Amino acid sequence: MKNLSIIYIFLLALVSCGIERYDDGSKLYKFYYFDGTLKKTQLQKPGEGIGNGYWKYYDEDGNITKEFQRTGGKSNGMVKFYWKNGKLKAEEFMVFGVLTGSYTSYYERGSKEYLGQKVNGKFEGVWLHFNGDGDTLQKFLYKNGELIGETSLAQTKNNKLK
Structure with a gap:
């Protein structure tokens, strides 16, 4: 058997x-x-x-969901994720399987949602959060994965982030 x-x-x-x-x-x-x-x-x-x-993954309907390069058995370089409508969902940079570098996520209709950097898999530096129209809603400051500062649109004069 x-x-x-x-x-x-x-x-x-x-x-x-x-x-x-x-x-x-x-x-x-x-x-x-x-x-x-x-x-x-x-x-x-x-x-x-x-x-x-170079790998590409598809869902059961034939839509691309993810694409990336593997080297040494690990993701290496830009990894891209897609919404069902084919638009880009997120891009992240990997160095032998570890998130290190730029990260950008997008709303389903295509505008940016988050933009920032990671170092050794941890949030680092300035991260921005946008609304669906592309206006900045929040600004975050990270050091070694720890949130050390935040500014939101409601905390600023004239609804503009500095």
């Missing part, structure tokens, strides 16, 4: 995956949901190890 289970899993993996090979030696792996809809792709260039390369 155990051997039949292993054979079934192996055959299922073969059916749910496809590979395209290119002249430069790159391979595009395609993985599918049970209904045949594309689930994720991995573009692997020559010399990149197993699991590394």
Whole structure:
């Protein structure tokens, strides 16, 4: 019975995956949901190890949800997340699996929601929170992941942040 289970899993993996090979030696792996809809792709260039390369993930309706580069088995570089409507939801910069660098999130209709930086996975420096029209609502100041200051629109004169 155990051997039949292993054979079934192996055959299922073969059916749910496809590979395209290119002249430069790159391979595009395609993985599918049970209904045949594309689930994720991995573009692997020559010399990149197993699991590394450029990945894209899709939901059951075929909409892209996430894309990123993996190096050394970890996310490395800009990671992008998407709303169901295809617009950008968030961008974050990873260095071998650790959030380090810029972070921006967006409302579903496309305007910025938050903008800031992370260092070793922790909030750092000035972070801004915007309303759906692009006006700054709040300004936060972080040091080593700790909130050390905050200004909100209600605390300022003439409804403008300085």
